[in-house]
Amino acid sequence: MTVAVESAAPTPEPPLQMGGLTRFEWTVEGARQAIIGPAWLVAFALTGVGGLAREAGFPFWAAVASTLLIWAGPAQVLFFGSVAAGVAPAAIAFSICVSSMRLLPMCLSLLPLLRGRRTNLMTLILASHFVAVTVWTESMRRVHDVPRDARMAFYFGFAHVCILVTAALTGLGYVLMGDLPKPLGAGLLFLSPIYFITALTRNAREAMDWLAIAFGLALAPVAEQFAPRGFDLLLIGVGGGTAAYLIGRKLKAGREARA
């Protein structure tokens, strides 16, 4: 609530910190940063989803809509793959729900960084829809260079370009399915792992991040053997992530005690 004040106000609401650009200019800047790189990585990685949708008997626009709505590669692959395999709808919904649980920690670690002083709940929920691996890893790093109150505008520009370019290439994948030589198909499938791991490495700032990456890689073959089907990633994330957090905190405390 703002109160009209005449003289030197005790606590006037500080002006929004936008770093000299307007909100629209920040949106354009976000869009620019997406179109010169990251948007194409996620878009090419998801071309295969279009092909899967066609194999499963879905119409063209359903393939495109799956990117706009689900916007999570593994869940889309799971969805069309399961439909093609004739899995029961309830079972499909359940496995997708389990697979997308990983979006929760991503959203929870990104959204507080995006929140400006005047961000309301609706905006946060809208922002959460665009969180997926690429948008998450890129935003976690990039928003640190954006003034607090401009972050949401930047993020929406960045995220919209990513999702729209990807939707277009999902459609392209639908049309071109089957025409691609196998080695190039393998290359498209390799795009996600190589990009994810380098993006994670680039984002790593402290011991905790490095440990989390190492634990995730190392635990995967173990969890694949012993964890219940569908829940292995959850166990890897919570188990390895918690261990990395605890060890990282201990290392940090030790370094601060010595300093």
Added chain:
Amino acid sequence: MSAILDAAQAPYLFLILFGFLPSEVWRFVSGFIAHGIDENSQIFVWVRSVATCLLAGVVAKLLLSPSGALALVPLAARFGALAAGGLAFLAFRRSVMTAVIVGETALIGAAYYFIA
């Protein structure tokens, strides 16, 4: 279900009910929780660690048990291409694009060798 539906709309309804909603629920819930999280709190740090570890697990899974054409490339070549990308990343000022291009070139090269 199909009785009350136009056949043309059925795939979209199916997509929304069994694909979109079960996935989106996590984002929706996190919007509410994030509204109350302070970015300097320890929970926030822990959650970042969990998300990072989970994603590294995804990478390992994608390479250990790949789908489609990637499965035709031997395991050693898949991880070899990953290592090539990693080395390029370290050699060229931590550039993600460089790493992706070098890794992809290595993998597609290996794929032509082993598949064709």
